[in-house]
Amino acid sequence: MAGLSLNQRAAVLSIVLLAVGLLIWEAAIPAQKAVGELTEYERLTGGGAPKAGVPAPSQVIAKAWEELSNPFYDAGPNDKGIGIQIGYSIYRVLSGYLLAAIVAIPLGFLIGMSQTAFKALNPFIQVLRPISPLAWMPLALFIIQDSEASAIFVIFICSIWPMLINTAFGVAGVRQDWVNVARTHELGNLRTAFTVILPAAAPTIVTGMRISIGIAWLVIVAAEMLVGGTGIGYYVWNEWNNLDLTSVVFSILMIGVVGMLLDSAFGILQRAVAYVE
Amino acid sequence: MSKPFLSVENLTQIYPDGQGGDLTVFEDATFGVEKGEFVVILGHSGCGKSTIMNILAGLADPTSGVVKMDGFEVSGPSLDRGVVFQNYSLLPWLSTLKNVTFGVAARHPEWTKAQVIEHSKKYLAMVGLEGDVVYRKPSQLSGGMRQRVSIARAFANHPKLLLLDEPFGALDALTRGTIQDELLKIWGGTEQTVFMITHDIDEAILLADRILLMSNGPFARVAESVEITIPRPRNRTDIVEHPNYYAIRNHLVHFLGQRSKEISGKAEGSDTNRPETVHIDKTALAADGPGDAPRRLRAVNT
Numbered sequence: 024m025a026g027l028s029l030n031q032r033a034a035v036l037s038i039v040l041l042a043v044g045l046l047i048w049e050a051a052i053p054a055q056k057a058v059g060e061l062t063e064y065e066r067l068t069g070g071g072a073p074k075a076g077v078p079a080p081s082q083v084i085a086k087a088w089e090e091l092s093n094p095f096y097d098a099g100p101n102d103k104g105i106g107i108q109i110g111y112s113i114y115r116v117l118s119g120y121l122l123a124a125i126v127a128i129p130l131g132f133l134i135g136m137s138q139t140a141f142k143a144l145n146p147f148i149q150v151l152r153p154i155s156p157l158a159w160m161p162l163a164l165f166i167i168q169d170s171e172a173s174a175i176f177v178i179f180i181c182s183i184w185p186m187l188i189n190t191a192f193g194v195a196g197v198r199q200d201w202v203n204v205a206r207t208h209e210l211g212n213l214r215t216a217f218t219v220i221l222p223a224a225a226p227t228i229v230t231g232m233r234i235s236i237g238i239a240w241l242v243i244v245a246a247e248m249l250v251g252g253t254g255i256g257y258y259v260w261n262e263w264n265n266l267d268l269t270s271v272v273f274s275i276l277m278i279g280v281v282g283m284l285l286d287s288a289f290g291i292l293q294r295a296v297a298y299v300e
Numbered sequence: 301m302s303k304p305f306l307s308v309e310n311l312t313q314i315y316p317d318g319q320g321g322d323l324t325v326f327e328d329a330t331f332g333v334e335k336g337e338f339v340v341i342l343g344h345s346g347c348g349k350s351t352i353m354n355i356l357a358g359l360a361d362p363t364s365g366v367v368k369m370d371g372f373e374v375s376g377p378s379l380d381r382g383v384v385f386q387n388y389s390l391l392p393w394l395s396t397l398k399n400v401t402f403g404v405a406a407r408h409p410e411w412t413k414a415q416v417i418e419h420s421k422k423y424l425a426m427v428g429l430e431g432d433v434v435y436r437k438p439s440q441l442s443g444g445m446r447q448r449v450s451i452a453r454a455f456a457n458h459p460k461l462l463l464l465d466e467p468f469g470a471l472d473a474l475t476r477g478t479i480q481d482e483l484l485k486i487w488g489g490t491e492q493t494v495f496m497i498t499h500d501i502d503e504a505i506l507l508a509d510r511i512l513l514m515s516n517g518p519f520a521r522v523a524e525s526v527e528i529t530i531p532r533p534r535n536r537t538d539i540v541e542h543p544n545y546y547a548i549r550n551h552l553v554h555f556l557g558q559r560s561k562e563i564s565g566k567a568e569g570s571d572t573n574r575p576e577t578v579h580i581d582k583t584a585l586a587a588d589g590p591g592d593a594p595r596r597l598r599a600v601n602t
Contacts, residue, residue, distance in 0.1 A: 200389040203359055206377040208406040208457075218402070222393045298393035299439035 045080045052079040078269040086269045087276070101261060103253070105274065109281055111253040115171075115246075116239045116285075119178025123235065127183045128228065131190025132216065135224070141191065148187065156181035156242045160249055170250040174243070181242045182235035189231025193224030225296035233289035240282045255281075303371065304332030305493060306356075306461055311365035313351050325351060326520040329365070330574050331512055333461075336491045340504040341522075342552065343514030344560060349497045353465045356495060357383045369461060379407050382459030386466040388446040390438040390453075397434040400424060400453045407457045423456035424449070426486050427479075444475035448482070455486055464496035468503065477536060480506060488533060501552050505545065506536055512575060513555050516564035523563060525575040526551065529583070543582040551580060 027035070053076075078086075094106025134141045156177045163173040197220050205215040221228075247256025255278055262270035310328045317323040325348040333339045343349050354360035356367060358377035367374040369381070390399045400420035408416065424434055427448035438446050447467055454462055467483075468476040480503060487494060498504050504511050505528055513524040530542045539545050 200385055200387060201391060203357075203377075203383070203385070204389050204391065206359060207357060207379070207381070207383045208403055209377065209379050210406060219391065222391070225393075296393075299437065300392050 049079050049081060052077060076268065078272055082269050083272050083276070086273045090270075090273060100252075103258075105255075105258070105277060108253060108255045108258040108274075109277060112243050112247060112255040113281070115174050115254065116178055116236070116243050119175040120182045120236060120239050122175070123179045123183040124186060124232065126179075127186035127231075128190050131187045131228070131231075132194050132220075134187070134191040135194025135196075136220075141195070148184065152184040152188075156238075157245055157249070160246065164250075170252065174246045174250045174254075177246045178239045178243060182239040185234040185238065186228070186231045189234070190224065190228045193227030193231075194220055196227070197223040222296070222298075226293065226298070229289065229293045229296050233286065233293060236285050236289055237282065240278075240285055244278060303368070305335040305337075305370060306333040306495070307368045308332070308352075308356075309366050309368070311352065311355065311362045311367070313348055313355075314363040324518050326514070326517060326522075329514075329520075329522045331522050331525065333493060333495055335493055338487065338494045338496070338507055338509045339512060340496045340498055340508035340510075341512045341514060342498060342501065342504050342556065343520065344516050344556065347514040347517040347520035347560075349514065350465060353383075353463055353495075353497055356461070357381055357463050359383075379457060380460040381463060382454040382457050382461070383463045383465065384447075384450050384454045384467045386469050388438070388443075388450045390446055390449055392438050395435050395437055396429060396441065396449050397421065397424065399438065399449055400456055403453045403457050420452075420456055423452040426455070427452045427482055442475075443471050444479055447471060447479060451479070451483060451486070455490065455492065458490075458492075460493065462492050462494045464494060466497050466499065469499065476500075476503070481535065483507065484534070501549060501556070502536075504552070505530070505548055506534055506539060511552065513552070513560070515560045520564065522575045523560075524555065524578050526578045526580070529579065529581040544580060547580045547582050551578065 090105045094104045096102075096104040097107060130144075134144055159177055159180050160173060163176045164170065167173050167176060201219050201223055202215065205219040210218065243254065244256035244259065247254035248260045251257050251260075255274060259271055259274045259278075262268075262274065308329060308331050310330055312327045312329070313325045314322050315325060325346075329348075329352060341349055341352065351360060355362050356374070358374055358381060374381070390396075391402065394402060397417070397420060400423060401416050404416045404420050405411070408419075411419070421430075421434065424430065429445065429448055429452065433441070433445070438449065441449070447470075451467065454464075468479060471479065484507065496507065508528050511526045511528065512522050513526060515521050515523045526548065528548060529544050530539055530548075
């Protein structure tokens with residue numbers, strides 16, 4: 024171990040932990056008895072039929088291989104490839120999220136620039152922000168009358184707050200010196216906003232965007248369980264109804280992987296706009 | 301007497317003191333700056349130097365009084381008045397070069413990108429920033445280098461009036477010396493009108509044509525205008541040997557150490573409120589003979 028760098032040591036440790044975890048998991052699953060070993064009584068009471076149980080990791084890996092080798096098949100409403108399901112979820116998350124960004128970032132700018140706007144809007148934000156996004160679902164379904172749009176609305180409403188608040192704080196916290204630089208160079212309001220305030224507040228704004236995408240991905244699973252039809256959340260629930268726990272565990276892992284990818288995309292964006300004072 | 305290039309008339313600044321009352325920071329500040337002149341303002345903290353600077357820059361409005369430049373009243377910031385701030389105020393997300401092109405492009409919107417870059421690089425080179433350094437971010441530069449960038453940005457725009465707000469205040473003494481020399485060098489080539497704030501008496505004598513002395517606040521005034529009778533070009537090692545150097549320095553030290561307190565708050569009762577001109581010249585004294593001495597010395601000690 025001594026000759027390895029910090030990253031290499033960490034990687035070795037991660038692999039060891041994974042292997043140990045998988046082994047314990049594998050060992051903890053009771054094996055199903057083969058039909059030949061059953062007593063007559065057990066056979067009569069249906070003991071020979073496959074039982075639902077928590078799958079062993081080897082089964083999950085086999086399932087993952089099967090699903091990921093053909094992710095985009097479509098064999099009817101209840102049997103679509105994992106790629107299609109995730110695609111639907113990402114489409115909903117991004118639509119709701121982009122709508123939220125279009126509203127939240129300009130509004131946050133306004134709130135950050137104007138004390139009056141901040142004070143006037145703050146009570147509404149404080150009341151609306153802690154509401155669980157799913158609580159909006161019945162109202163959204165009734166008003167919008169469309170489950171697809173309702174899911175997007177739920178994503179919109181949950182991703183708007185971190186972006187709004189962070190944009191407002193970022194803009195309000197821009198150093199007066201930098202604004203003065205813009206003023207002494209006779210930049211107009213719009214150019215000041217884009218060339219000075221936006222880059223100055225960008226790290227805070229992107230942090231808000233990153234928090235929002237994380238929340239949106241959390242919420243989409245729950246929202247799709249409710250609205251049904253398509254999406255990774257629906258897939259999880261559907262496989263639970265099928266008592267196919269291998270698929271459930273597999274899709275849980277996929278939710279984690281996609282969430283990680285979304286987050287790291289914003290991590291890259293965050294590094295791109297970061298600056299050191 | 302014709303109006304000076306920059307004329308500050310009866311500037312008064314009153315802030316609320318936080319307890320329902322008013323605090324008059326300075327009152328009836330009146331002075332002028334000629335074209336091409338390098339004027340330094342010296343005074344204790346709290347006398348409103350920075351406020352005067354902000355008013356000249358157009359970043360703040362006085363409670364009363366006017367500032368006229370070239371015959372026009374100053375209102376709001378303008379590219380004609382460049383500012384070098386004490387904390388450099390570089391935009392940290394832009395490279396050194398972009399911090400300068402930012403200003404040049406604002407000044408000359410009609411220029412091509414290549415022209416803007418060439419012009420900016422020329423001014424960065426004047427302050428000794430050449431090569432790869434110009435692509436670094438301000439955070440990768442030392443304090444002295446950052447202030448050089450800020451100075452290059454200001455000079456590159458050829459403002460009619462350059463305002464320096466304690467530009468070397470945050471630098472160590474050695475760096476300060478080098479950059480003062482660079483500032484003198486650039487200034488010597490441009491005939492730029494400069495108005496500068498400082499705390500540092502030696503810096504003021506080295507750089508200035510004239511030093512304005514402020515009495516302590518509240519009710520601060522621009523009390524004296526001391527001419528620096530040391531010929532240019534100056535450099536830091538030689539000026540201390542000039543016969544006028546210590547005479548001027550002692551006068552300034554005496555003012556800041558003692559008289560700025562004594563005369564603070566007192567309204568002089570003069571109609572104009574113009575600062576009293578002080579001319580200290582030992583060389584003239586030596587040439588003219590002792591007969592001239594008492595009158596000049598008296599002017600110093602009033």
